[in-house]
Amino acid sequence: MKRTKIIDLLQRTDFGAEVTVMGWVRTKRGSKAVNFIALNDGSTIKNVQIVADVEKFDEDLFKDITTGACLKVVGTMVESIGSGQAVEVQAKEIEVLGTCPADYPMQKKGQSFEYMRQYAHMRLRTNTFGAVMRIRHNMAMAIHTYFHQHGYYYFNTPLITASDCEGAGNMFQVTTKNLYDLKKDENGKIIYDDDFFGEQTSLTVSGQLEGELGATALGAIYTFGPTFRAENSNTPRHLAEFWMIEPEIAFLDQEELMDLEEDFIKYCVRWALDNCKDDLEFLNKMIDKGLIERLEGVLKDDFVRLPYTKGIEILQQAIKDGKKFEFPCNWGDDLASEHERYLVEEYFKKPVIMTDYPRAFKSFYMKQNQDTTDGGSVGYKGAVAPGPTMQGTDVLFPQIGEIIGGSVREENYDKLMNEIKRRDMDMTHLWWYIDTRKFGSCPHAGFGLGFERLILFVTGMQNIRDVIPFPRTPKSAEF
Numbered sequence: 001m002k003r004t005k006i007i008d009l010l011q012r013t014d015f016g017a018e019v020t021v022m023g024w025v026r027t028k029r030g031s032k033a034v035n036f037i038a039l040n041d042g043s044t045i046k047n048v049q050i051v052a053d054v055e056k057f058d059e060d061l062f063k064d065i066t067t068g069a070c071l072k073v074v075g076t077m078v079e080s081i082g083s084g085q086a087v088e089v090q091a092k093e094i095e096v097l098g099t100c101p102a103d104y105p106m107q108k109k110g111q112s113f114e115y116m117r118q119y120a121h122m123r124l125r126t127n128t129f130g131a132v133m134r135i136r137h138n139m140a141m142a143i144h145t146y147f148h149q150h151g152y153y154y155f156n157t158p159l160i161t162a163s164d165c166e167g168a169g170n171m172f173q174v175t176t177k178n179l180y181d182l183k184k185d186e187n188g189k190i191i192y193d194d195d196f197f198g199e200q201t202s203l204t205v206s207g208q209l210e211g212e213l214g215a216t217a218l219g220a221i222y223t224f225g226p227t228f229r230a231e232n233s234n235t236p237r238h239l240a241e242f243w244m245i246e247p248e249i250a251f252l253d254q255e256e257l258m259d260l261e262e263d264f265i266k267y268c269v270r271w272a273l274d275n276c277k278d279d280l281e282f283l284n285k286m287i288d289k290g291l292i293e294r295l296e297g298v299l300k301d302d303f304v305r306l307p308y309t310k311g312i313e314i315l316q317q318a319i320k321d322g323k324k325f326e327f328p329c330n331w332g333d334d335l336a337s338e339h340e341r342y343l344v345e346e347y348f349k350k351p352v353i354m355t356d357y358p359r360a361f362k363s364f365y366m367k368q369n370q371d372t373t374d375g376g377s378v379g380y381k382g383a384v385a386p387g388p389t390m391q392g393t394d395v396l397f398p399q400i401g402e403i404i405g406g407s408v409r410e411e412n413y414d415k416l417m418n419e420i421k422r423r424d425m426d427m428t429h430l431w432w433y434i435d436t437r438k439f440g441s442c443p444h445a446g447f448g449l450g451f452e453r454l455i456l457f458v459t460g461m462q463n464i465r466d467v468i469p470f471p472r473t474p475k476s477a478e479f
């Protein structure tokens, strides 16, 4: 007989029907006369209760029905009174498809997430990871649906690349060279002529530069794929391999970019509330009591739109009023996550879109604001900054900090080239990018959303290692 998924079974009301369910045992309890088995098949957070009259089965069978064991049950669907669900299954046949001995690492309830990370191959079977993974899937669906409905084309950018988009140099090299026998030139530099691609290549840190090629041809594109960063950041917010969503849009200005960032995130959060109710309720109860309220809160308010210079003023006022930060925050400093969180969680108590960052620590491709004669610049809504700024436009979120990094792009050929020269960047691998500013250049903008940071926010999980099935972090590439 065809298997019924538990998610479908729990919706049915044709009591008396014969059904087949398969899944893993969560718990078993019972008496001499009857056993109650909670079975889960991953289709939903909910279990179905299997009722097994002991006398109908071989006694030894029940010894094998332990937490984690895999069962096939054929039985009758009956209306339940006590199980917390409307439906339960009165078992007629039980087959143990896979036994599960006592050293099953997920046997005990309430294990720490650190413990479970050591068993990433088994932790997926727990309630929490089931919920997180189903929400992760739903967020991917939300993202594709949003962009498809808004006329964006899904555009695939290469993972292996010879250019460094963010210019930060934290890339993983890709090579087929024999590392024990590297040929070097007279200056000691490695020769790549005989490498697979004939030049030095790495895993991409961002698909943006190629995404811009798509946007300046198709009008609006988005990417959704893995990105790689060899930064030695051991934090609950960083992965060495993470998924990024990068929309890129022609003819979009700074205000419209902010509108898009806000609308897009709200759409994803709303999707979760509409489509992941059971899993969110579970997480709200077990992991983070404020989760659903926080998600609904994000939908209610407009995000704050704040020039960096204003943000610094607020932070300095806070320091004057006695607030203590670990890191300095003078104009020109990159904000630390404590600063971002102060603005979002304590000062505004809502998400903040920060814009017009100092040129010194943002990427070369961002649109430069108009300089003033005294060395300052004029940015968003005429706000004046004491130094040169760019139209970098990031979204800062409660609990997370930076969830989106975006910007309007510098479309002016001369300004872009000046910035590249100022930074002394190697242009050999960027000639094609510069061509977009030479041939029919157009204003355009885009952003990158860290997929796992979105999942962190939507699930209330605390550590980014626990919202991706198999995390890659410094000194850790198991599974």
Ligand code: 4AD
Pocket: 165, 166, 205, 206, 207, 208, 229, 237, 238, 239, 240, 242, 244, 246, 247, 402, 403, 404, 405, 406, 407, 446, 447, 448, 449, 450, 451, 452, 453
């Ligand atoms: O701010 P980032 O570095 O921006 C870019 O890469 C741009 N090229 C994006 C664009 O404009 N198309 O990264 C974008 C986002 C961050 O806001 C963060 O959410 C996430 O990617 N992110 C990471 N997530 C997990 N682990 C890491 N190591 C991350 N680094 C960035």
Ligand code: MG
Pocket: 394, 402, 404, 405
């Ligand atoms: Mg960033």
